[in-house]
Amino acid sequence: MLSQTAAFSVVPSGASDITSYWVDTWQRSILFLDVLRERGNVFLEHAMSGKPPVLVFDYEVIVDGRELERPANYALAAIKPPAACPPTDPKKRPFVVIDPRAGHGPGIGGFKMDSEIGIALQQGHPCYFVMFYPQPEPEQTLASVGLAEKVFLEKVNELHPDAPGKPFVIGNCQGGWALALVAALYPELVGPILLAGSPLSYWAGVEGKNPMRYTGGLMGGTWAASFAGDIGNGQFDGAYLVNNFEQLDPANTYWNKLYRLYDKVDTERERFLEFERWWGGHFILNKAEMEWITQNLFVGNRLTAGDLYTADGKRRIDLHNIRSPIMVFASWGDNITPPQQALNWIPDLYDSVEDIRVNEQTIVYCLHEKVGHLGIFVSAGVATKEHNEFATALDLIDVLPPGLYEAVIQDTHPETPGLEYAEGRYVIRFEPRDVSDILALDDGREDERAFEVVRRVAEINQTMYDNFVSPWVRAFSNDYTALLLRNLNPARFGRALFSDLNPTLWAVRPIAEAVRAYRQPVADDNPLRQMQEKASEAITDALDNYRDSRDALQEHVFKTVYESPWLAAMVGLQPPRERRAAARRHSWAHDEMLRLKRLALDGGFEQGSLLEGYLRLMIYVAIGTGVVDERPFNGIRRVMRDTGLDKTITLERLKETIKQQTYLVRADEERALAGLPQLLTDPHERRRAFTLMRELLELCGPISEGKIERLKRVAQVLELDAGHVGESVLARAAAAEAEPAPVAGDTAVVAPVESKPVTKRVASKSTAKPAAAKTTAKPAASAKPPAASAGSKPAASRRKPAAAKPVPDSAVSAAAAPVSAEPEYLKVTDRLESVMPPAANAPVAPSGKTETAPVQGKPAGESE
Template sequence: MPRRRRAAGRSRRRLAALRYDHWPRRVAPREGRPTKRLDRRHAALHNKPRTRKPSPMTVVTPLPARELMLRGAETMSRVMDQARALADVTRRQAEALRPDFVAPRLPPAPSDPFTLARDAAEYAVDAAQRAVLFWDTMRQAGNTFTEHELAGCPPVLFFEHEMVVDGRTLSRPSNYALVRIKVPEGCPPTDAKLRPFVIIDPRAGHGAGIGGFKSDSQVGVALRRGHPVYFVIFFRDPEPGQTILDITQAEGIFLRKVAEAHPEAPKPVVIGNCQGGWAVMMLGASQPELTGALVLNGAPLSYWAGERGRNPMRYLGGLAGGSWPAALLADLGNGKFDGANLVLNFESLSPGNTWFKKYYNLFANADTEAPRFLEFERWWGGYFLMNRDEIRWIVENLFIGDRFARGEISAGGGATFNMRAVRSPVVVFASAGDNITPPGQALRWIADVYRDEQEIKALGQTIVYLMHDEIGHLGIFVSGAVALKEHSEIAELLTLIDSVAPGLYEMLITREPGSNAWQVELKERTIADIRIRSGEAKNEAFPAVARISALNQSLYDLFVAPVVRQAATEESAELRRQMHPLRLRRTLVSDRNPAMAPVAALAEQVRQHRAPARRDNPFLAWERLWADGIERSIDTWRDWRDAWTEIAFHGVYGMLAAVGVAGGETPEEPPSAAALADAPEVRQALGRIATGGYAEAVVRMMILLAQARGGVRRSRLARSNAVMQNEPPFSEMTASARQALIREQTVIASMAPAEALAALPKLLPKLADRRRAMATVEDVAGPEEELGDAALAMLNQLRSALGLAAGLVPVGYEQAAVPD
């Protein structure tokens, strides 16, 4: 019996050892130090304290059943979430790919064979002549391309300009430069007191100049209003070793130079087009003292955002395996990345147009389309280069990592670029028809950076966004209609932006009834509105892409990059660039190709003997029908490609995220409403709720009235701005003092509206001051019948608070006005 008891004891000890010393655990305890959680569970199971320390050889301990179950449930929840996401994507794509069977409108058949023969002969001559004119235009485009390349790809600005600062001569050289636009004939001279406009174009494969591509452009809009206009250009080849931070420093020097040239003017407006948008925001975040209002046109800042079933471009980096393909292309280019690769990527988003319809339109309208086609090709056909470090910085920090909105991009010296540090007003222009920078990527950063609209107000920030319903990405910059409407109204708003109370607004542009003038209104919006517009709020597949990308990049750097860099030479890199499809398709139709030699003479003969077909020729209708069918076929292929791209992305990275590849990081919780009220700037403002006088009262009342109405029209904003600029005591303040006053009163009116209203009598103890202040506010508000019920109710509350309603006069207050 004793032997059996001893054997049973040894069995129990072995079982305990197996149960507690040989199961895998996440973190092995330090030698000689027991695990506290394990000791507690051991004591609970055996009703005695655990005294045996783990053996030095012990590296694993058990996971308790409860924790295993919790982890399993968490993993299963992620799996189900990703499965639902994949099912939703598949459903959306299936609905989008559902064929739309619409019977084509066939042209009428000729009435007799003789008419058919006549129409056929007429069409044959016309088509042959148009073909000659088409190839002649393509030859001219090819010649323009080769000449542009030989000239070093200068900027394609429509306006004459002069060099101000050449970034290649700075202490940290870069291939950027600042030029000043010369005022053309027909434009008024620049006003030294008007704020300058500084436009930064995207360096995303193409050259600089899209913001001043034609007379009706961003440059033209600013010049016609008398503003000094500067343009940040860049050269084709980067400076050796230049980085993105070098460019940011150079752009800061450019802004200092502009400020020195215009000492009487307010801080310059800085406009960022497309990829120039994040450059502008980096300037505003790192050097806020240099920038005035920031305008972001079609600028992506949140690269993971988008709508399921649309916006396929954000998935390409993941399916390519991350950032390593860009590094490989740069290494094959002997340390330089060819921007033609980015342009080819853009073209593939709309292949029906860029690969066929654009050329068909040139063929169909060969007599009139050539000038417009050649003008656009001059910019579209200029391809620029980047250093290896530059393209890797962009891909890893923005396209793949999406780190800007989270404040994770290094600014050097241990600092980071934090969008919350931006203090200048921000105007965002996006379009629902933009498939390169969809609205989510242009707007989502607002919801990522700020907890809610109250926080935006508390921080004294003003953000205005404008949405177009259908214009494409390039149309934002090159469309004359967009320049004359949206860009013109943005420029007009910028003259009043300092009078806009902090907050989040949508800019609405409508036609005034019975007039050709535009009516502009700023409507208050919420962070919830931004989330609705920006698509899915959370997708763990994208953090999984970032993890896989970092792994693949490390493997590439370790095993592949050394070999490729040793094999690449400048000659082989240049040969690869010249053989790129986008360059080759232009050089092959230029005069460099002997086969194109007779085209110019043939085209001249055609122009002298041009015989266009009649508009009602049925063969022209058949031709258009054929062209539409080709375009639809190509776009159908694109739709299938995009559908499978999205489904594959969610199928691969969604499942990786579900099993924990994305990491278990818990995102930082945004500050609560209570924490926001405890912020120093908010406490300071609320502590001054009953402090001040006439100026504080007028601004507070105007803000309360605007909040009640839910926005402000530009006409009221103009009247408010006139008061701020021309009437005492506001006219005696500096611009910064007026802005600080508006920010403080906005915090008070938004965080404690009832107390702000009740404290008005303390700010205006004299009856004459009250009457004068109320008259000013009523004049800014305009006719009462235009206010709306909520604003009218607030106006009556203001009158009641000041004792001015229904002729009420409070007793005991001195009736003396503030001195003028």
């Protein structure tokens, strides 16, 4: 048999293109069929092993939700770092990843090393994974799942009492809205949360682009989900959800995915089988769970409207209650959760960015240009860029002033200012946005009015089904009929058919082994192969045209039915009714709370600690543009770690101070600025704060005109010399180089340092302090007493800058030349130490508060 196969496989020397192509086609077909056979076997083996998570990491289950008072088929697993990753540090902020239970099994968040879990482990963070089992518990509901996730988060917090903040929790797809529910009910358990590809505003979308939102209306509402649960004998088969996903892109489902395997069968086998192991593992939900999801979320859209309550009816689920920063990651290439569905909950809850600030909420969103829905979780490029930058910037995000920001991630280059302060290949900054910017991503929200009619029709049809149809369907359903229907689902039947269960495929394996031994692939320039590619493109175009025509027809039918005045009148709605307002429940109690808050903070304009003075100065200068960059944050964080100041200021204290000072500056800029001298009473501290602000701003490049003007106003209020505020750092360095040596006891302000020397000096600070910084232990006789200048460098280590007059342009050109020796004022690590507030002056927490978690590299004032 093998010898005959080999004979047929050998192409005679000088054979024609036709012979080469058909031999390759025959061999390729055998190998393709063998991979499909292997896929079927993987499907069967995975099912018989209990469908464990498809994680590439070892893990240990530490809490089994099936053993809780209200059982749920969920579990909390602790991820074990592989040898390629550093050991996890229990004092670092823990990461928790919640995978979606949307038809498939768990594991997509740790599908490969370059993944959400992999990024956390590579940075040394403890990582936990919320997994689930194939079969739900008999009486399980969404409330049971929520309570289980609450227990999991309590366990993670218990295991890491010394972490610098609450856990960072990632919710993928449907795991995202589940996370939002838990964070709204138990805000004290979570730190920053990331909603990755998660729909929260289910009616949103762009006309002609997002047809999936019309499905519920075209099916007459939610009764179809109840029917699927009834024929499943009380359980909903997750394969139905997978079927719906696959119909969104028939070209990929019926042709491209399989043709890609056929075309690259020699190299695509491993990747194909790895993905299919997860894609073919279908899980089960209880009928009650699926009914709650469809009736309250997908069709009802009650989450952002504030119409959801806990199972006992005592607590309303209000997204306003989330206290930690919310990060949203969406993509324009996602046809399942488009950006509008991921972001329109923001205008549902808030009229303007001022409302967000009043609620003391921080929201950050990031939009990818083209990656698809699954790529948000499995793409290595997304993991090493967006997910890695979110993880790296967690500390900064946690102390951002309340507001709405867009995360902008840019690649670096050798000339990037402050390159040493960029942790990794990219630089992330947070640009302020308004609610109008979110609305601009949509084509208007008038099209959502029709979904009010859909919701009402769904309620009527659901009532009719529950009373007149459901009892009969349940009477004819049992475990055997449910199992038969599941096995006949194309998602399962097709895989079982192409497996070793089918005796007609038993000969495929030995033939495929012989083909691999005598494989002769055709050349890419073969004319027949090029014709094959053209034919494949034609099939793809035909299927895409079918999809576009189908979607357009569905949208037209939906609008014709649900936008008609007669149907709205029949279900008791007025056709011109405005889209339902969200949970903006401004009451007397709400207004009174705001009034009392303003009254309580009123005295803070003229009163506060040294820390509050530093932060107010920085916030005032930076608030002109509102852009927050990671480089100044990372620069001052390193200095704080070296000086030990990160042990004296807790994260919670820093966050509250930033919120307070931002509120005061936004409420009354002039009064906040006028109050700075009362916070920074010592002239020496004023110079320190002012100099530090300039140096941090220059890490990002030239200071903008707006910030220069604000610096000048600060200098005027603090009675400081502002002559060099707008000049280039190199120009100031050149001018200072020409000055005579300083006189002992001089306490003049040192000129800020250029960003590139800054980078070099701070890079070496973590290992050893420059020797020159240790040679001036004796202060001059005229220096201030220690109590007034604690934390500063001795006067002998400073050099007096040039007179406060504009530096000529020629000085800027001259300063561009290389400097042979680094002057004392370019030693940024020592300089930044001298301008930081000393540990002895660190504020004490108010009475009644216990500060337990020190900031991990979080200095005062890096939030802007």
